[in-house]
Amino acid sequence: MNNGAITTRTSVELRKRPSRLWILNHYAAVPGEPTGTRHYDLAHELLRQGWQTTIFAASNTHLCPPRPVAAGRWRDEEVDGVHFVWIKTKPCGHSRAKRILNEVQYARCCLVAGAGRPVPRIIIGSSAHLFAGLAACRAAKILGTRFVFEVRDLWPETLVQLGKMSRSHPFVVALAKIERYLYREADQIITLLPGAAPYITAAGGARQKIVHIPNGVALNRLSAVADHPVSDALRRLKREHGFVVAYAGAHGRANALDTLLQAALLLRQRGQLGLAFALIGDGREKETLVRFAREHGLANVAFFAPVSKKAVHSVLSEADAFYLGWRHSPLYKFGVSPNKLTDYFAAARPIIHAIDCPYDIVRDSGAGVSIPPERPSVLADALLAVRGMTRSERVALGRRARRYAEANLAMSHLADRLVAEVLTSDAA
Numbered sequence: 056m057n058n059g060a061i062t063t064r065t066s067v068e069l070r071k072r073p074s075r076l077w078i079l080n081h082y083a084a085v086p087g088e089p090t091g092t093r094h095y096d097l098a099h100e101l102l103r104q105g106w107q108t109t110i111f112a113a114s115n116t117h118l119c120p121p122r123p124v125a126a127g128r129w130r131d132e133e134v135d136g137v138h139f140v141w142i143k144t145k146p147c148g149h150s151r152a153k154r155i156l157n158e159v160q161y162a163r164c165c166l167v168a169g170a171g172r173p174v175p176r177i178i179i180g181s182s183a184h185l186f187a188g189l190a191a192c193r194a195a196k197i198l199g200t201r202f203v204f205e206v207r208d209l210w211p212e213t214l215v216q217l218g219k220m221s222r223s224h225p226f227v228v229a230l231a232k233i234e235r236y237l238y239r240e241a242d243q244i245i246t247l248l249p250g251a252a253p254y255i256t257a258a259g260g261a262r263q264k265i266v267h268i269p270n271g272v273a274l275n276r277l278s279a280v281a282d283h284p285v286s287d288a289l290r291r292l293k294r295e296h297g298f299v300v301a302y303a304g305a306h307g308r309a310n311a312l313d314t315l316l317q318a319a320l321l322l323r324q325r326g327q328l329g330l331a332f333a334l335i336g337d338g339r340e341k342e343t344l345v346r347f348a349r350e351h352g353l354a355n356v357a358f359f360a361p362v363s364k365k366a367v368h369s370v371l372s373e374a375d376a377f378y379l380g381w382r383h384s385p386l387y388k389f390g391v392s393p394n395k396l397t398d399y400f401a402a403a404r405p406i407i408h409a410i411d412c413p414y415d416i417v418r419d420s421g422a423g424v425s426i427p428p429e430r431p432s433v434l435a436d437a438l439l440a441v442r443g444m445t446r447s448e449r450v451a452l453g454r455r456a457r458r459y460a461e462a463n464l465a466m467s468h469l470a471d472r473l474v475a476e477v478l479t480s481d482a483a
Contacts, residue, residue, distance in 0.1 A: 074106045075173055076478065079191045080181040080205075081161050082119075083112035085134050086276065089336075089361030090118040091394040094181070096273045098137040100470030106478065109138040109175070111168065113161045115146045117154060118305075129168040140168050149339045162186035166194055174198050177478060179245070180237070181205040185230055188237045203477060204241035209254060209389065210234060216386040217309050235259045243477055247392040249414040254389050266476045271464040272397040276365070283366040285359050289333055289373035296331035296355055298442045300407070301374035303367060304395035306338030311380035311409065313340070316347050317431035318438060319356055325435070328355075330442060332378075335359045335370065371402040375449070376423075376441050380409035383428045390414035400460040403453035405444075407437050416463075422456035 078098070084090045098108035114122045114130070124130045124143040132139045142164045147153035165187075178200060180191025188204050195202035211230035214220045220227050238244065238260035245266050246255065252265050293299050306312055312334060319332055332355060334344065341358070348356040362370050371377070377399040381387055387410060396416070399406050406423030408415060409430070418425040424437050441449070462468075 074104075074478075075175040076101065076106050076108045077111065077169070077175040077178045077191075077194070078108060078181065079111045079162075079165055079179065079187045079194075080183060081113045081158060081187050082116055082183045083110045083139070083181075084119055084364070085139070086273075086365040087363050088119045089363050090116075091270070092273070092364045093270055093394070095134065095137055096271070096466040097470050097473060099135060099273075100467050101474070101478075102136050104470070104474055106474070107138070109140060109172070111140045111142055111165045113144045113157065114141045115144045115157065117147055117149055121146065128164050142168060158184045158186045162190040165190045166197075169194050169198075175200055177201045177203055179203045179205050182207050182210060182237075185210050185233045185237065189233055192237060192240050201242045202240060203243045203245060204237050205245040205247070206251060206255065207247050207392075209248070209251065209386065212254070212386060216384045217382060231258075243480075245473075245477060249390040249392070251389045268469055268472055268476070269392040269464065270394050270397050271466045271469040272401045272460055273466045274401060274461065275467070277368045277401060283362060283369045285333075285335060285362055285366075285370045286373050288357065288359065289370065292331040292333060292355075292357060293373070293375070297329040298376075299331050299333055299374045300376050300378050300438060301333040301335065301371060302378045302395075303335040303362070303371060303398065304379075304393065306334065306336050306341040306344060308340055309382055310338070310340070311382055311429060312344055313347070314380050314409065314429050314431050314434055315378055316344060316351075316353065316356060318434040319348075319353055320351055321431055321435045322438065323353070323355075327435075327439060330438060331355045331357065333357050333359060333374065336361050367398055368402060371398060371404070374402075374404055376405045376407060376438075377402070378407050378409075378434075379417075380434075381412075381428050383411055387412040397460065397464050400456040400464060403457040405441050405449050405452040406456065407434070407441060409434060416459065420455055420459040421452070422459060423452055 078094045080094050083094045084092050085095050086092055094110050114124045122141045124141055128143050130141045142161050144157045144160050147157040178191045178195045180188035182188050192202050211227045235258050238258050244260050244264045245268050247269050256262050289299055345358055406417045408417035408425045409428045411428055415425050417423045426433050426437050
């Protein structure tokens with residue numbers, strides 16, 4: 056089949072194809088793993104509307120334990136009706152150079168792994184990195200089908216703003232060219248960030264292509280969650296200290312967990328006891344954070360390994376409040392949509408959100424307290440304010456969070472939007 060013949064197919068002909076969807080997401084995961092399950096959850100919801108989804112994900116990432124691929128370059132697996140193709144990639148750890156090689160290897164192998172499979176109606180490339188979007192775009196052109204580009208993080212802007220890389224760095228220049236190409240070639244653009252449309256249009260994306268579908272939470276899965284050893288540990292912390300503030304997610308520079316530890320130190324210096332802090336997860340900064348807590352004698356700070364999405368609700372339900380922090384950066388003027396925040400909302404506890412952003416769902420929903428980022432003394436005051444609330448006041452904040460999740464973040468609702476606004480829209 057040559058590209059000339061492919062490009063002459065009309066949208067009507069494409070809609071006659073069976074409802075098959077491919078999603079290329081390097082970091083896609085299943086509920087038993089300790090990272091985001093956005094695409095598994097959406098695909099599971101799409102089953103009831105007749106969509107068969109195949110997710111192409113990497114066998115090795117820095118976020119999950121390795122997925123075995125015994126022989127060949129990929130392995131197929133069915134997970135609750137959702138088809139996964141685990142692309143064999145080399146381990147990368149937290150090395151930036153190895154991660155880039157891992158991402159390129161994944162993208163190249165996706166094109167090979169897709170050969171010979173039933174042709175999908177739509178291919179989504181998710182920008183955990185741009186190489187996945189590039190592979191999805193190429194596959195769509197070869198197969199003569201629609202390409203949808205999902206914007207999770209803004210590349211290369213994130214490297215410039217948070218990684219402090221120069222805009223003239225060759226890698227940044229190359230990524231910027233890929234980014235503009237993907238915005239131009241995409242039939243539609245999904246953004247998780249509520250305010251990203253101006254950024255995307257400035258980089259060449261057409262405004263009418265853009266659809267906002269944030270991260271969400273599978274509320275129907277939460278009631279079936281069993282207890283977890285970290286849940287027991289949080290209960291012990293509560294018995295020893297009285298009030299537990301939890302953080303569950305990546306331990307990277309962008310997450311500003313050093314601000315939380317500095318606030319914990321300030322509280323001890325003020326003689327304010329009765330608070331404990333549970334940091335759950337892993338990442339490049341974890342070793343530094345553990346060392347800081349140890350050197351400053353912060354015995355009320357406990358670190359835990361990542362827990363699976365299947366168990367995270369059990370763990371979070373033992374906390375009294377949650378913390379989520381960010382760096383002070385112009386990057387966040389476009390908004391944020393982290394997985395951990397949707398988990399916090401579903402767990403119905405007050406949220407302390409340290410961010411400088413016009414799109415703040417914690418503030419707008421009344422689900423907690425929003426404060427400026429990277430201000431340990433302000434954070435310490437906010438922690439004391441939330442602890443000092445009556446139980447009924449904290450319960451009210453938690454109920455607002457849960458109601459917001461049910462109305463806006465439920466995966467069943469987001470899947471319906473995906474079908475209506477992307478998969479079967481007029482643009483299809």
